[in-house]
Amino acid sequence: MVEHVEKHSPLGGFAARLAAATRASGGAVRLAELPFLTQVNVRLDAKGPAADAVRLALGIPLPVAPNTMVRGGGLAALWLGPDEWLVVGPPGTASGLEARLRGAVGGTHAAVTDVSAQRTALLVAGPRSRDLLAHGTSLDLHPRSFGPGRCAQTLLARAQVVLAARDERRPGFWLLVRSSFAGYLAEWLLDAAVEYAEPPS
Amino acid sequence: MLLIPCPWCGPRDEAEFGYGGQAHVPYPQDPAALSDREWARYLFFRDNPKGPHAERWCHSAGCRRWFNAVRNTATNEVLAVYRVGEPRPVTG
Numbered sequence: 001m002v003e004h005v006e007k008h009s010p011l012g013g014f015a016a017r018l019a020a021a022t023r024a025s026g027g028a029v030r031l032a033e034l035p036f037l038t039q040v041n042v043r044l045d046a047k048g049p050a051a052d053a054v055r056l057a058l059g060i061p062l063p064v065a066p067n068t069m070v071r072g073g074g075l076a077a078l079w080l081g082p083d084e085w086l087v088v089g090p091p092g093t094a095s096g097l098e099a100r101l102r103g104a105v106g107g108t109h110a111a112v113t114d115v116s117a118q119r120t121a122l123l124v125a126g127p128r129s130r131d132l133l134a135h136g137t138s139l140d141l142h143p144r145s146f147g148p149g150r151c152a153q154t155l156l157a158r159a160q161v162v163l164a165a166r167d168e169r170r171p172g173f174w175l176l177v178r179s180s181f182a183g184y185l186a187e188w189l190l191d192a193a194v195e196y197a198e199p200p201s
Numbered sequence: 202m203l204l205i206p207c208p209w210c211g212p213r214d215e216a217e218f219g220y221g222g223q224a225h226v227p228y229p230q231d232p233a234a235l236s237d238r239e240w241a242r243y244l245f246f247r248d249n250p251k252g253p254h255a256e257r258w259c260h261s262a263g264c265r266r267w268f269n270a271v272r273n274t275a276t277n278e279v280l281a282v283y284r285v286g287e288p289r290p291v292t293g
Binding site for chain 2 (some may be wrong): 067084139
């Protein structure tokens with residue numbers, strides 16, 4: 001017997017509460033889950049031929065500067081380490097993206113791993129999003145030091161996250177958090193966002 | 202909290218790092234040739250200076266790379282950080 005397996009996102013049950021916190025803040029903070037993003041971990045020698053092949057296959061280079069992100073063609077490549085990147089794409093494209101990357105690196109000493117189920121993504125945006133995140137991280141999130149194109153692996157409220165700044169004029173961040181920590185982090189964000197709720201009139 | 206400058210990621214909270222003990226402790230060339238006393242000395246004996254100490258750290262919550270740092274054990278001041286394989290820089 002084949003059972004139909006439904007896909008659940010780690011924060012599926014939080015959608016209404018995240019939306020309510022967004023409404024309560026009057027737009028000061030926007031919280032939402034971005035479920036099922038495609039995430040592929042790539043490890044290779046940044047100076048080797050595989051890096052060039054990946055650049056041609058994706059249309060964007062793998063960034064070599066620490067804590068930076070390159071976006072283009074619906075994809076984002078985040079620096080995770082001197083030989084490690086996370087390529088993020090739209091939902092449902094994991095097998096195609098993995099195959100493209102595998103084809104590009106060929107037989108070189110490299111690893112391409114689909115890690116889409118490892119983390120889920122949260123959108124934290126709005127004019128007070130920086131203040132909200134500052135409750136839980138000591139990173140300087142001012143656009144002067146953490147502007148568009150910046151990303152970082154760090155601890156937010158003691159949970160390991162990948163933080164990326166959206167390349168728009170208004171402040172906003174993506175937060176990639178491990179599925180098993182997502183519920184905790186969502187609860188923490190909702191609690192921290194209470195401060196930015198507008199007083200009832 | 203200590204602010205430790207990761208050679209890749211820049212200054213980060215101490216909580217993101219793991220400590221790896223004294224740096225520059227070479228594995229014996231021919232371990233089988235060592236006496237028990239020499240082997241025990243390699244395994245268990247480490248410097249315990251009051252002052253600059255070269256030690257290994259791992260940025261476990263960040264880039265997950267190991268690196269070396271010279272830390273003043275009396276003041277917790279991080280005098281230098283350098284990547285694995287690089288020689289210990291001269292610190293004042």
